[in-house]
Amino acid sequence: MNVQNNNSVILTENVTKEYHDNGVAVHALNGISMSIERGEFTAIVGPSGSGKTTFLNIISGLDRLTQGKTWLAGKLLSEMSGRELSDFRRDHIGFIFQAYNLIPVLTVEENVEYIMLLQGVPKTERRERVHGVLEQVGLEGYADRLPTRLSGGQQQRVAVARAIVSRPALVLADEPTANLDSHTAVGLIEMMRDLNQESGMTFLFSTHDVRIMERARRLIVLEDGRIARDEIQAAAAGRQA
């Protein structure tokens, strides 16, 4: 099913996720309905166990929901097979994980190039885009290094480069600054906000980081798997404008 005439990148309707932990039913998400528009820079916040990461996993098709519906870039995820979801993620979503999750045996350049290779982007274009994006994230000159020879901040920059290089409709960042020192974290947040403003790429964060919250245009607060608050931050919006 396609959602027509809609500027939403993400649309959810009564999303519920229930799982069992040692035989006990846990309601990770309890009927979340919301929409994320194109070009947003939004943070989902809440205490540990509030369902932030689960929500990100559900809307990206990394996890299956128990009830409800999720549309991503106009496509209903529950109608897709595992293979279709793989292809869809490859073409429409960029991921930034807390633990970087780079492929350890590939160099910086190869990690960034990998998704475009899956997409079948021609070699010349791949190389151009990789070098362009590495320059954007300030990692020119690091192309041939393996992730193990980079600092945490540098690795997360590679992860950002990997997430944006294929120009996805949505970048999902799960606690992207959790493992970084304050200076590096601020630099990374600023860089992502610049990317958002320059390219109009949609960013959705799951975070505890106040610095991200301060810079997010929209803040969605989750508590016990429910949206407790959903607000536009005037200050951030003003800064963006």
Added chain:
Amino acid sequence: MLMRIGFRNVLRQKRRSVLTVLTMFGGFTLAAISIGWSDGTYSNIIEMFTRDRLGHIQVHHEGYLDRPSLYKTIDDSEAVGAIISDIEGVEQWTPRVFSSGLASAGEKSAGVQIIGIDPSRESATTHFDKKIISGRTFSTEAAREVVLGQGLGEILKVSPGDSVVIVSQGADGSIANDIYVLVGLVDAGDKMTNQTAFYLHLHDAQELLVLEGRVHEIAIVAEDLKEVVELAEVIQGKIADPKLVVEPWQVFARAFYQAMKADQQGTWIMLLLIMLVVAVGVLNTVLMTVLERTREFGVLRAVGTAPSQIIRLVIFEITVMAIIGIILGCGASYLVNYWLSIEGVALPTAFTYGGMEYDRMFTEINARSFYIPALTVLFSAMLVSIFPAIKAARIAPARAMRIR
């Protein structure tokens, strides 16, 4: 890129990769040596059985082998022999005449099998002259000489220079009898033949049995033992005489052939056991790989790698290690098999066959000893990789990435 990831992962876990390669290398080498040894031993035995005695291929009158008869002959053996000589792949041929009779010397007598041979051809074909253990072989021309199996010599209590009388039946119905001078004793290869073999020069035997120009058998030795079945068909076609039957040793020595085949099954069982060891070693590696890299596979799946690509990646990594193991195994097994094919392996107890002593058995270097282990190692490695590969491909990305 997936191949690059595969290659680098093989290099990343060096110790495990080395152990896995060594398992495959060991399995390959053992299997290759075992096949080389088995094929070498069987070739040795087959050569002893055929080359030194029966020949690789035999030509008879139709029905002769089922019901031997003095009258079922190859009438123009020289002409048939000339045709055989011209066929590519034929090394030697030799004509033979067979009958039974009663031999006596002094007070002793014994039932015998008269075997008429062409001494030159028989020596060239089955090394008859090398089997003489006492006295000498025949003169080139027929000279009323006889060579006896060593057992028969003992029964008749004769030695070279003694006279031996034979009584048989001629093809014309007459009583055939004559007296010959014993010139040598021969080790014919087995006890039964040694106690009954009464060798005459072909022309003497034809004269005794009134079989002018006729023989009962033409034994042929091929240049390549492995080509005898095809060669027999070619000879049959060239002779183009429906009354003559050309058969390879697998047919005229069927019982021996079947015993060999049954014995060779043991080699396959050993191969199976070796491969089982390889499979267990490889399975352990693949399972560990998938378990340790669950998070990595989760990331690959999350960023859009298709399940089939993950399966290919896991199988590719094992295939890379298998190929390295096979290449190393080819080198090592070639060296070992080559050395054993020259030096052989000493037998605990030497044995004599056809007058020749065998105290060593030799391996054989052939294509089988490379491609069978190679295919088996590759196949078993890939087979045991499939289940863990599917497991890796079906990893739920969200759950996999939670693993630390």
